């Protein structure tokens with residue numbers, strides 16, 4: 297292993313008892329919150345592996361929900377998240393399950409319903425030391441660690457949509473780090489995941505939304521400094 | 531980066547380990563010394579709170595399996611066998627670990643499971659010797675440096691190397707920190723760290739019900755007492771016959787030889803004793 301940073305050893309400042317089961321879980325919840333654009337009415341969390349086995353004792357359930365309420369992993373209100381969710385009228389459920397053989401032992405699948413009744417799904421894992429990775433968004437394989445911005449779209453599978461989007465990025469001088477498209481034959485719909493090398497503004501998502509055939513756009517900005525365990529603001 | 535290289539550098543420019551740690555971090559990651567100190571200052575504040583809270587008011591863990599021991603011990607402490615400094619360290623270690631298990635705020639150092647050892651050693655020694663905040667921050671920097679070497683050449687996670695990698699490493703970090711805190715040399719810090727590792731080698735990770743509670747909370751007590759005695763030996767001028775870098779190598783090899791059942795899976799050791807199994811059953815209901 298390369299020399300770890302001093303802050304990999306000392307810190308993060310976090311809510312216990314476990315960096316992967318509690319701090320990482322809160323971070324995953326927060327990523328799901330951002331992907332949902334902050335609009336969450338109901339969430340079902342399917343817990344896999346060690347998350348399924350120890351979620352109550354490690355407070356994984358409270359931490360996941362706290363993240364979905366936009367709380368940071370070092371926020372002491374983490375342990376009160378059930379109550380805070382109830383006050384906000386957000387309903388939630390935890391279902392221990394088996395998400396498959398090759399799935400990381402600390403994995404959760406969120407099924408989120410927003411205020412318009414639309415649902416979407418996010419799967420992510422807590423990979424140790426509070427670090428997390430989102431591996432699936434609405435059935436699409438991704439690899440989002442919160443370091444670079446991503447854009448996710450849902451669109452009709454017709455020619456031109458993709459080039460339209462890449463042109464918009466080119467005009468803004470934004471480089472694409474990674475890009476994936478998945479399509480469904482049945483309803484001629486497609487999803488796209490684009491990882492950007494540099495920041496972009498909401499005007500870009502607005503412009504993408506205007507492209508004919510686009511049905512949904514989401515922009516996920518990098519998790520700010522203050523959200524990273526151990527790097528919180530004073 | 532290993533201890534012998536660091537000692538050569540420290541000897542050449544007559545540096546403290548904490549100064550070396552600051553400079554190294556600045557060079558590697560471009561963070562200014564002021565920012566590093568500032569972040570460590572914030573960690574120290576969290577450590578102070580978590581080391582005190584559960585002594586003043588009993589707390590219970592999320593599972594309900596543990597809690598209340600830091601409070602109990604604090605009540606008893608004036609009659610302790612161990613004297614003021616060591617008994618205070620024991621109490622602080624219990625408090626940090628119980629705060630962790632109750633979903634309170636702690637500083638992982640190096641991990642959440644071993645979060646009581648470094649703060650307990652540094653805070654108890656500083657309190658009994660009346661040492662200022664700057665010295666305490668230096669001690670934490672020194673602890674961090676020792677952890678960096680272990681992280682590079684072995685590992686710091688129970689799932690990888692057993693509890694010797696978590697509580698053992700924390701012990702070594704704390705021992706070196708206490709030596710610097712009390713004015714010992716960098717060489718003495720590494721002697722202390724080596725002795726602490728030697729006394730934790732082989733410690734398995736076997737948490738009951740897979741939770742960071744039993745035996746973790748009490749292993750933080752063992753860890754800090756180990757650290758303080760190792761520091762004491764080094765300050766007396768006693769050397770470790772096996773140098774620190776070699777003890778880290780042993781830690782690494784022993785960690786790899788530990789079976790999976792003794793690396794955080796709750797499939798061996800205390801977790802699979804009759805009482806361990808029963809406690810695990812109890813919280814399922």
Ligand code: SF4
Nearest residue numbers: 643688693696735746
């Ligand atoms: S027994 Fe395992 S979980 Fe507990 S402190 Fe040690 S390494 Fe961490």
